[in-house]
Amino acid sequence: MGKKVLVVDDDPDVRLFNTTVLEENGYLPLEAENGEEGLQMIKSEKPDLVILDVLMPRQSGIRLYRELKTNASLRDVKVLILSGIAKKTFLRSQQALTEFGESQVPEPEFYLEKPVDADILAATIKKTLG
Amino acid sequence: MHESERRMKIGKLLFVTKFEDLGYDALKTLLSLRQSGLEHIVFMYVIEREKVSMRRGIGYQKEEAIRLKETANIRFIDWAERLFEQGMEVGVYIQIGSLAAEVARAVRKEEADLVVIGRSHKTGLEQFYAGSTVTELIRRLPVPVLVYKPVTNSPFVTGTPFQRPLIATDWSPASLRAVEYLLDLAPLIEEVRVVHVADAEDIEGSSVMTAQKTRKDAKARLEEICARFQAQGSTARSHVYVGDPEAEIERAARECRATMVVLGSSSKNLWVERWLGSTPRKIAENSAFPTLLIPPAIG
Numbered sequence: 001m002g003k004k005v006l007v008v009d010d011d012p013d014v015r016l017f018n019t020t021v022l023e024e025n026g027y028l029p030l031e032a033e034n035g036e037e038g039l040q041m042i043k044s045e046k047p048d049l050v051i052l053d054v055l056m057p058r059q060s061g062i063r064l065y066r067e068l069k070t071n072a073s074l075r076d077v078k079v080l081i082l083s084g085i086a087k088k089t090f091l092r093s094q095q096a097l098t099e100f101g102e103s104q105v106p107e108p109e110f111y112l113e114k115p116v117d118a119d120i121l122a123a124t125i126k127k128t129l130g
Numbered sequence: 131m132h133e134s135e136r137r138m139k140i141g142k143l144l145f146v147t148k149f150e151d152l153g154y155d156a157l158k159t160l161l162s163l164r165q166s167g168l169e170h171i172v173f174m175y176v177i178e179r180e181k182v183s184m185r186r187g188i189g190y191q192k193e194e195a196i197r198l199k200e201t202a203n204i205r206f207i208d209w210a211e212r213l214f215e216q217g218m219e220v221g222v223y224i225q226i227g228s229l230a231a232e233v234a235r236a237v238r239k240e241e242a243d244l245v246v247i248g249r250s251h252k253t254g255l256e257q258f259y260a261g262s263t264v265t266e267l268i269r270r271l272p273v274p275v276l277v278y279k280p281v282t283n284s285p286f287v288t289g290t291p292f293q294r295p296l297i298a299t300d301w302s303p304a305s306l307r308a309v310e311y312l313l314d315l316a317p318l319i320e321e322v323r324v325v326h327v328a329d330a331e332d333i334e335g336s337s338v339m340t341a342q343k344t345r346k347d348a349k350a351r352l353e354e355i356c357a358r359f360q361a362q363g364s365t366a367r368s369h370v371y372v373g374d375p376e377a378e379i380e381r382a383a384r385e386c387r388a389t390m391v392v393l394g395s396s397s398k399n400l401w402v403e404r405w406l407g408s409t410p411r412k413i414a415e416n417s418a419f420p421t422l423l424i425p426p427a428i429g
Contacts, residue, residue: 010222055210057172057221057240062214084203089211096217 003129004045006030008038008064009053009082014114018051018082018121025122035059039067042077049129054083054090061085062093069105080110080128082121087111140315142170144242146233149175149202151248154209156278159290160246165318170219172240173209174233175202177226199224230266237271246276249415264414268395268423274311276390277414277421289389291420292318296388298325298379301351304394308424309355312392316362323386324352324359327371327378345370375409376416383419390420 005027007018012033019029030045032038034056042050050068054061061083068074081090091107098104110128112121140163145152157171182195202224210220221240225232237245245267267275276291297312299305312322326348333341352368359366369386371378383391393410414421 054214055207055220055222057223057236060214060219060221063219084207085211085214089214093214093217096215100217 002027003048004028004030005049005051005125006032006038006041006045006047007051008032008035008056008061009051010034010056011053014053014082017118021118021121022125025125027125033057035061035064038064042068042074047077049078049080049125051080051082051125054081054085062090062097065108066094066097066102066105070103078128079108080112080124081108082112082114082116084114086113139167140243141167142172142240142242142244143168144172144174144233144236144240144245146174146176146229146245146247148248149205151280152246152278154212156246156280157209160276160292162290162292162318163244164218166315168218170221171213172221172223172236172242173206174223174225174236175206176229176232177202177224178229179227182226195226229263230270233267234270237273242273244274244276245271246278248278264423265411268411268425272425274425275414275423277423279418279420288387291390291422294321294323294387294389295319295392295422296323296325296379296383296386296390296419297355297392298327298375298382299352299355299394300326300375302394302396304396304424304426306394307426308392308394308422309358311424313358313362316359316364319359319364321365321367322356322359323367323369323382323388324355325369325371325379325382325386326352327373327375327382330373333372376412379409379413380417380419383417388419390422391417392422393424395423395425 005022007015007022007029009015009018010033015031019031022029030041030047032041036058038050038052052061052064061081065079065081068077068079090111094105110124112124143160143163145157147153177195177198181198182191206222210222213220223236233245236242247263247267264275264277292315295312297308299309312319328344328348332344348370349368352370356366356368369382371382379391391413393413395410410423414423
């Protein structure tokens with residue numbers, strides 16, 4: 001059975017695009033439409049990779065990423081950020097939260113800005129999962 | 131914790147925009163709410179169904195829906211980036227549907243503490259038949275609604291909304307609840323004006339003594355409210371006006387150089403409101419000043 005990949009994105013069109021790419025490349029896609037739902041699914045489904053949007057209702061990807069990286073049992077979950085929000089904004093946001101007294105979190109290893117080509121997404125997923 | 135000890139916190143704000151009515155400049159004037167715990171802003175744009183609905187010979191206007199959605203998305207990404215970089219949490223809703231229904235749904239889903247909207251652009255006749263957006267929202271929402279008016283549109287309003295609010299009270303439970311709400315936000319307030327508009331009929335035909343007593347009694351009650359704001363560290367002054375409440379509250383706001391009008395809102399049913407109107411709703415729609423409406427019960 002293929003590796004489990006959780007797509008966390010509020011846009012159904014983006015989820016459809018991502019899950020199609022995943023299925024075509026032999027992965028088992030799972031879906032969540034916001035950060036809160038994503039966190040629950042990460043805990044229950046233990047995916048091999050999370051493809052994470054940033055700007056979403058309920059809880060943003062910035063918060064979910066922070067929750068994952070500051071939780072000892074979840075910090076090893078691999079994360080690929082896929083967002084319309086620029087990577088430098090993501091990093092500045094995490095830096096601002098650290099300055100406000102929250103824990104420091106590592107930079108995401110893989111970050112793609114939307115829109116992304118299907119081949120590039122597939123190649124990045126493959127690289128992320130080793 | 132005892133109810134009276136529970137401080138109101140505005141942790142999450144739902145910012146409902148059509149872009150031409152509310153922009154990032156308006157949002158910036160509300161960031162002082164961070165002092166009162168604001169840490170999460172949710173943007174919302176509702177594409178009114180009739181803009182993209184089925185039309186004879188055209189069908190569902192999918193391309194127009196995508197254009198409107200993506201235009202909103204690009205604008206929200208830009209605003210979100212600025213807020214994320216300040217360490218704030220940001221969310222977005224772009225929906226097709228009825229404005230009031232979609233806002234009510236988002237408030238429930240997000241558990242927002244405050245809704246900010248622009249002034250309704252409906253005509254009087256449209257408002258009568260369809261109901262004004264403000265009326266619809268107040269009726270549906272358990273949280274306060276700030277009807278924002280751009281500062282640049284008014285020569286009278288300078289400053290950020292919570293800087294120098296004017297609160298009008300008629301001693302009704304609704305208006306006294308508005309006082310309690312504003313007291314919780316005292317750390318944001320530089321100066322508050324507490325106003326009562328006496329009914330002209332109470333003064334007409336009465337002796338000078340009776341008229342003065344009416345004024346003196348009202349003033350004494352207003353001073354009690356002022357004392358509570360002063361105890362919280364805000365400067366507070368009381369004023370008694372006489373006449374039509376809508377006109378006099380507007381006059382008071384102008385004379386006091388207020389930055390916002392705060393009113394309690396009672397729960398009249400929709401048809402009573404459409405036929406008779408209500409002072410808070412009229413002020414929210416017509417005043418040059420941003421207007422904060424506090425609902426009957428804050429949920």
